[in-house]
Amino acid sequence: MDLHGRSLLKETDLTAGEFLHLVELGAALRQERRDGKRPLRLAGRNIALIFEKASTRTRSAFEVAAHDEGAHVTYLGPGESQLGYKESVKDTARVLGRMFDGIEYRGSAQRTVEALAAHAGVPVWNGLTDEWHPTQMLADILTMRDHSDKPLREVRYCYLGDGRNNTASSLLVTGALLGMDVRICAPEPLQPRAGVRSVARGLAGRSGARITVTADLGAAVAGADFLYTDVWLSMGEPESEWDERIDALLPYQVSADVIARTGNPAVKFMHCLPALHDTETAVGQMLYDKRGLRALEVTDEVFESPASIVFDQAANRLHTIKALMVATAGDLR
Numbered sequence: 001m002d003l004h005g006r007s008l009l010k011e012t013d014l015t016a017g018e019f020l021h022l023v024e025l026g027a028a029l030r031q032e033r034r035d036g037k038r039p040l041r042l043a044g045r046n047i048a049l050i051f052e053k054a055s056t057r058t059r060s061a062f063e064v065a066a067h068d069e070g071a072h073v074t075y076l077g078p079g080e081s082q083l084g085y086k087e088s089v090k091d092t093a094r095v096l097g098r099m100f101d102g103i104e105y106r107g108s109a110q111r112t113v114e115a116l117a118a119h120a121g122v123p124v125w126n127g128l129t130d131e132w133h134p135t136q137m138l139a140d141i142l143t144m145r146d147h148s149d150k151p152l153r154e155v156r157y158c159y160l161g162d163g164r165n166n167t168a169s170s171l172l173v174t175g176a177l178l179g180m181d182v183r184i185c186a187p188e189p190l191q192p193r194a195g196v197r198s199v200a201r202g203l204a205g206r207s208g209a210r211i212t213v214t215a216d217l218g219a220a221v222a223g224a225d226f227l228y229t230d231v232w233l234s235m236g237e238p239e240s241e242w243d244e245r246i247d248a249l250l251p252y253q254v255s256a257d258v259i260a261r262t263g264n265p266a267v268k269f270m271h272c273l274p275a276l277h278d279t280e281t282a283v284g285q286m287l288y289d290k291r292g293l294r295a296l297e298v299t300d301e302v303f304e305s306p307a308s309i310v311f312d313q314a315a316n317r318l319h320t321i322k323a324l325m326v327a328t329a330g331d332l333r
Contacts (some may be wrong), residue, residue, distance in 0.1 A: 003327040007117040007124040009110070010132040011173050012199065016207060019177060020152075023142045025327060026320035033068065033319070040070030041330040045101040047073045050083065050116075051127075052107030057273060057317050058127045058135065062104050065322035069330060074100070084112070093119035102329040105129075123328040125321075133166045136272050137174045138320035140228075143313040147268050148225055153208070156181040157226040157270075160252040161297055162245075163191040163213065167230045167272055172211065176200040179207035185220035186213075187248050217252060217261070224262045228270040229254050229297045233283070246287075246296065254298040259307060269298070269308045277303035 001021045007013065014022070032039070047066050051059060059075070066073045076083075083092045089112050096103055097120030105113045106127035117124035126134055141152070148155055159171050163186030172192055175182025176199075184192055191213050192200075204211050214220050221227060232249050233242060259267060274281075276296040279288045287293050294300065302308065326332060 001327075004329075004332075005123060006328045008134050008324060008328070009113050009117055009124065009126045011134050011137055011170055011177060012203070013134070014177075016177050016179070019138070019141070019174075022138055022320060022323045022327060023145065025323035026138060026142050026316065027145075029322050029326065030316075030319035038068065038070075041326045041332065042066060042101075043070035043331075045071040045329055046099065047071050047325070047329075048076060048096050048100040048103045049073055049127075050076045050081065050103065050105045050107070052078055052083075052105075053128065054078070055106055055127070057314050058104075058106055058321075061135075061317040061321045062127065062325075065318055065325060069322060069326060071101075071325070089115040090119045092116070094121075097121040102325060123325075125324060125328075128166065131166055131169065133170045133272070135317065135321055135324065136167065137170050138324065139313060139316040140171070140270065140272075141174065141178070142316045142320055143270065143309060144226060146312065146316075147309055150225065153179045154181075155226070156183070156224050157228055158183040158185055158220050158224040159228045159230075160185045160217070160220070160254055160258070161190075161229045161249055162186060162232060164193060165230060168192060169196045171228065172196060172200045172213075173203065176203035176209045176211055177207060179204075179209045181210040183212040183214065183220045183224070185217055185252060186215065187252070188215050190248060191215070217258065221258060221262045223264060224267055225264060226268050226270055227254055227258065227262065230272055231274060231276055232296050233276070243291075246291070246293070249297070253296065254302050256299065256301050256305075259302060259305075267307060269302055269305070269310070270313055271298060271303070271308075271310045273310060273314055275303060275310070 093116045102123045104125045110129040110131040163184045278300045
């Protein structure tokens with residue numbers, strides 16, 4: 001399947017077949033790495049990594065994947081370029097596109113990554129925006145494939161928490177694209193926006209996916225193969241609004257009771273990380289001091305349980321991001 005020269009800005013840039021091709025390629029490249037093989041399919045390529053937001057997994061995955069395949073990377077962190085400050089996104093894209101063979105962008109505005117792709121003339125990859133998180137989805141589907149014996153179309157997964165955020169939107173649309181059973185469980189004010197639901201319904205009509213958006217936790221998790229959540233305090237909300245968000249979302253915390261309510265002894269827990277599951281972070285300790293909460297979106301009991309596959313999920317960011325770069329900017333001959 002030829003994806004050379006293509007950008008990935010959101011999940012719907014790919015057909016279901018193209019999406020699954022990248023997932024399978026990620027699995028193959030993961031096995032190659034385990035076998036100690038280094039084909040260097042990105043040899044001689046230069047990759048720009050633009051990060052307007054701090055990152056652990058996305059930056060590490062792009063850098064290690066590029067180095068594994070022989071590419072060089074240039075990291076442009078917050079404040080380290082003139083992007084949007086003294087130089088427009090369009091002009092920056094035309095400069096970088098003449099120097100680099102691919103560009104990754106992680107920041108706030110979806111319009112920024114779209115402008116980069118429109119004017120760079122090289123593949124552009126969305127490492128995260130406020131709207132979509134497509135590289136996370138490639139890793140998530142590979143992780144589900146790894147931890148389920150079912151065909152993907154029979155897999156049932158449920159996201160609990162803030163249904164408006166980028167991860168929830170991407171999970172809803174990805175499940176719809178691939179014909180899966182996807183549920184978004186959130187309080188009504190925090191359920192996916194109308195535009196995202198419309199896209200998902202259109203995709204589901206073609207793929208046969210079953211999509212559910214509900215505030216009813218019991219119905220949402222029943223029979224689920226995977227429970228998924230995300231940090232509640234990640235979208236730049238001022239601290240003055242934290243109490244209101246926490247109060248709204250506490251009924252959707254993934255606890256041992258919620259795991260049991262799936263009725264599935266093999267259910268797995270997923271999280272795109274970082275997670276506020278204990279008091280071993282500055283934010284976690286602050287919330288404990290202020291509200292007596294030892295965890296937010298997931299309890300430590302679940303996070304550290306055998307059901308948790310969050311670190312397999314994190315590791316798969318490397319392999320699927322490598323697949324994306326190799327397929328779109330590398331040499332697969």
